[in-house]
Amino acid sequence: FKNHGHRFEHYFLILETNLHMKKYITGKYSLIIMLVYSMLLISCKKFLSLQPISNPTEDNFYSDAKGLNGALIGVYNGLQATSLYGANLLHFEEVRADNVDNNNPGGGGGVSYQIEAFNETPANTMLRDTWLGFYNTILNANIVIERSETIAMDEAAKKQIVGQAMFLRGLSYFHLVRLWGKVPLIITPQTTAEARANTRADSAAIYAQIISDLNNAATSLPASWPDVQKGRATSYAARALLAKVYLWQKRYPDVQTTLKPVVDAINVKSVISLVPQTSTFPGNLKTSKDVL
Numbered sequence: 001f002k003n004h005g006h007r008f009e010h011y012f013l014i015l016e017t018n019l020h021m022k023k024y025i026t027g028k029y030s031l032i033i034m035l036v037y038s039m040l041l042i043s044c045k046k047f048l049s050l051q052p053i054s055n056p057t058e059d060n061f062y063s064d065a066k067g068l069n070g071a072l073i074g075v076y077n078g079l080q081a082t083s084l085y086g087a088n089l090l091h092f093e094e095v096r097a098d099n100v101d102n103n104n105p106g107g108g109g110g111v112s113y114q115i116e117a118f119n120e121t122p123a124n125t126m127l128r129d130t131w132l133g134f135y136n137t138i139l140n141a142n143i144v145i146e147r148s149e150t151i152a153m154d155e156a157a158k159k160q161i162v163g164q165a166m167f168l169r170g171l172s173y174f175h176l177v178r179l180w181g182k183v184p185l186i187i188t189p190q191t192t193a194e195a196r197a198n199t200r201a202d203s204a205a206i207y208a209q210i211i212s213d214l215n216n217a218a219t220s221l222p223a224s225w226p227d228v229q230k231g232r233a234t235s236y237a238a239r240a241l242l243a244k245v246y247l248w249q250k251r252y253p254d255v256q257t258t259l260k261p262v263v264d265a266i267n268v269k270s271v272i273s274l275v276p277q278t279s280t281f282p283g284n285l286k287t288s289k290d291v292l
Helices: 002-048 065-077 088-095 107-116 126-150 155-180 192-196 201-220 235-248 252-266
Strands: none
Touching: 065 126, 065 155, 088 107, 088 126, 088 201, 126 155, 155 201, 192 201, 192 252, 201 235
8 A cells, every 4th residue: 555655646746747737838828829819909900090902992082083984984874773764764754744654554563553643652662762863873973073173183074074973963953853842952972960951952942053053064065975985965965954944944035045056056967966766876876966
């Protein structure tokens, strides 16, 4: 038994030594982990402060002519959405006017038929989507106009970009005021708090802004664009739309004055003219002279 006692003492000594080593190793690794974690916390603060270098942001996108023109293309692109010219405006304006027929009045749970029958409710999703579609277009146009002031570029090119943005903003408000009457008048980018404080402006104020935007566009835009840029607003398009605005207001003398340069150009047949319907889209391209 005495020999066994020495053996047990030896085992206890080894166990105690192992425990001390484990505590030392554990403490050592804990210290290392704490140091690494502290370094990560410090470096994370520096890392998160860096701006993305591969993706554009609102701060670095509008820095030159290329960025500003790209933003303008985005404004145009919004018009072809389903909520606007892609579908909904056909129902709000052409179907309601009986210019075209709705062959599927029960589609979408009868949402489009409500529009056709002038029986829509506040829950109608087409109303919501079209309202948001136009104000999204207006927001993007406002950003282009505001950011243009801080960009160093050719002034003539900048003037044309701003003129197009104003044309698109005027076009959007012309639809809004005819569909809803009094609507919020927003001509600058807004914060969330500012947007929540918006109220409906009188129709007269909306029309005054439309006329101002289109007059600016008419004097800023070229009479035509190269074929590869067909589809951009021209001075003739701005004048024709402005004349339509005056027509809605029954300002007939202003209609005649505004349309005269357009009519004269049509008669000259140099830049724009009237062509047979079958020649309007030659080769499926919108390059006909009757496309303003």
